[in-house]
Amino acid sequence: KNEVEQSPQNLTAQEGEFITINCSYSVGISALHWLQQHPGGGIVSLFMLSSGKKKHGRLIATINIQEKHSSLHITASHPRDSAVYICAVEASNYQLIWGAGTKLIIKP
C-alpha cells in the first residue's frame, strides 16, 4: 500500500462543476503540498498546509491531521484547470512522499 493515496486517479467533468480531489496518507507529516502539473510537464506549487484550510482564487485546500486526510476543491471549474494534481507529504525526516496524481479533464 502506498503511503500517499489519491482519489480519483482520473476525473472528467463539465465546465462549471465543483471538483474534489482527495488525498490520504499513512505516515506522520509536518506538512502537505498540493501541486499542479500541466500537460507540458511544468509543475506549480498550489498550497502547502500543516493545518486547517487555505484558499487561493477558485482553489481551496483543507487538511484534517487527525484523520490523515486532505482535499483539494476547485469551484466553477474551467477547461484551463485540466492538469494532473499531485498530493505530496513531508515526513518527519523531511522526506517528501508523492502521490500518484489525479488527472483532471474539464470539458467545455
Next chain:
Amino acid sequence: DTAVSQTPKYLVTQMGNDKSIKCEQNLGHDTMYWYKQDSKKFLKIMFSYNNKELIINETVPNRFSPKSPDKAHLNLHINSLELGDSAVYFCASSRYRGDGQFFGPGTRLTVL
C-alpha cells in the same frame, strides 16, 4: 523573470557518457532540490541542499552528484549514464525546509 530555470530542456545522449543539468533560482531561496519523475509519473526526491549543505540524500546511485557553487545554483552531474536514467528531472527551491516549493520546467533526459 523565470523563478527556477533549468538547462537544457532536452538532453539526448549515449550510454556511458557523462552529462550535467543546470538549475538556477532567482528567488533568494535557501533550499534547492532535485527530483526524478519516473515512467509512472511518480516524483522521487534525489537531493536537497540547504545553504550548500546536503541535507537529504535518497538511495541514489553515486553516479549522480549534486554540485552547488552558490546558494542560487544546484547542478546535477551524472556519470556513466545508463538506459534507466532516462526520465524527466525537476529542480525546485523553497525559502527554507518545509516551505512551499517552486519547480523548474524539467529536463527530459533520454539515454540511447
